[in-house]
Amino acid sequence: MSEPIAWTLGVAVVIPCHRVTRHVVQLVSEIGPEVDVIYCVDDACPEKSGDFIEKEVKDPRVRVLRHEVNLGVGGAVMTGYQQAVKDGARVIVKLDGDGQMDPALLPRFVAPLLRGEADYTKGNRFYDLRNISSMPPLRIFGNAALSFMAKFSTGYWDLFDPTNGYTAISADVVRVLPLEKISRRYFFETDVLFRLNTVRAMVVDVPMDARYGDEVSGLKISRILGEFGFKHARNSVKRLFYGYFLRNLSAASLELIAGLGLMTFGILFGAWHWWSSAQQQVATPVGTIMIASISLISGLQFLLAFLNYDIASVPRRALHPLLHPERLQLPGATVKKLGP
Numbered sequence: 409m410s411e412p413i414a415w416t417l418g419v420a421v422v423i424p425c426h427r428v429t430r431h432v433v434q435l436v437s438e439i440g441p442e443v444d445v446i447y448c449v450d451d452a453c454p455e456k457s458g459d460f461i462e463k464e465v466k467d468p469r470v471r472v473l474r475h476e477v478n479l480g481v482g483g484a485v486m487t488g489y490q491q492a493v494k495d496g497a498r499v500i501v502k503l504d505g506d507g508q509m510d511p512a513l514l515p516r517f518v519a520p521l522l523r524g525e526a527d528y529t530k531g532n533r534f535y536d537l538r539n540i541s542s543m544p545p546l547r548i549f550g551n552a553a554l555s556f557m558a559k560f561s562t563g564y565w566d567l568f569d570p571t572n573g574y575t576a577i578s579a580d581v582v583r584v585l586p587l588e589k590i591s592r593r594y595f596f597e598t599d600v601l602f603r604l605n606t607v608r609a610m611v612v613d614v615p616m617d618a619r620y621g622d623e624v625s626g627l628k629i630s631r632i633l634g635e636f637g638f639k640h641a642r643n644s645v646k647r648l649f650y651g652y653f654l655r656n657l658s659a660a661s662l663e664l665i666a667g668l669g670l671m672t673f674g675i676l677f678g679a680w681h682w683w684s685s686a687q688q689q690v691a692t693p694v695g696t697i698m699i700a701s702i703s704l705i706s707g708l709q710f711l712l713a714f715l716n717y718d719i720a721s722v723p724r725r726a727l728h729p730l731l732h733p734e735r736l737q738l739p740g741a742t743v744k745k746l747g748p
Contacts, residue, residue, distance in 0.1 A: 420497035422488030425457035428505030482596025517576035527609035531574035535615035670707030
């Protein structure tokens with residue numbers, strides 16, 4: 409593990425900026441004094457967001473970072489993370505520049521991290537069902553579909569609204585994440601959750617309401633069915649391999665192998681004999697039907713047992729206090745010297 413870096417800042421905010429000049433000035437003006445520094449990342453914005461912010465925003469906390477080429481919202485956030493860690497921030501909050509996220513809610517996201525109760529917090533717009541009526545129907549469908557896929561691919565079964573961009577993360581946890589491997593485009597929120605699970609970080613949902621105005625969403629249903637579906641499947645395979653075979657081998661690992669093996673055998677065996685009997689125009693023997701049925705039922709039972717284990721194994725203990733436990737006694741203070 410690398411040598412600890414002293415905190416010189418408390419809370420930092422990262423705002424990815426791409427076509428946000430209509431909203432970003434108002435957003436920055438609403439960020440409270442609990443924030444020490446605000447990084448506005450101009451992601452090769454055609455509106456020259458960086459120049460606009462430097463001209464229109466007088467808040468001394470604002471620092472503009474620029475990309476020569478567009479890296480996507482995920483790439484902009486990773487740039488902000490890296491700079492915040494370098495500058496010694498303790499907690500890093502990500503806000504979208506389109507005005508959907510209320511900065512007044514920021515203490516809700518930061519408090520669990522400062523108390524050592526979470527490593528990463530994210531918004532959940534579905535917590536209060538009364539507020540769902542204000543959400544566009546297309547967003548409701550898209551988020552429900554993504555949440556279902558994300559639960560399996562990330563391993564955080566108790567979370568919802570995976571594409572919610574209102575997040576906060578401990579800088580200590582950022583240091584152990586492979587930032588260069590995280591998706592640079594719209595999939596990055598879910599990819600971050602997948603990476604957090606690989607280090608067994610604790611993630612907590614924070615109830616919130618979204619503010620919808622004249623912004624244009626870049627999330628399309630086609631991404632859910634195409635790009636997102638493929639990436640969820642890829643991360644699911646990686647997570648299962650890392651968690652149940654590479655790092656650990658448990659009864660759940662054997663249940664997964666047995667379940668997949670029996671289900672595959674039952675489907676292939678039953679399909680082959682059904683096709684063979686149909687070709688010969690004869691009835692399939694009862695014994696053959698029983699072998700296929702028992703294999704399928706047994707395989708399903710093994711997979712359900714594995715799923716139950718997987719759901720129960722969601723990380724329940726924050727990681728960053730274990731990395732540097734002495735820091736929990738110094739809320740908001742500057743650390744001049746840290747032990748190994």
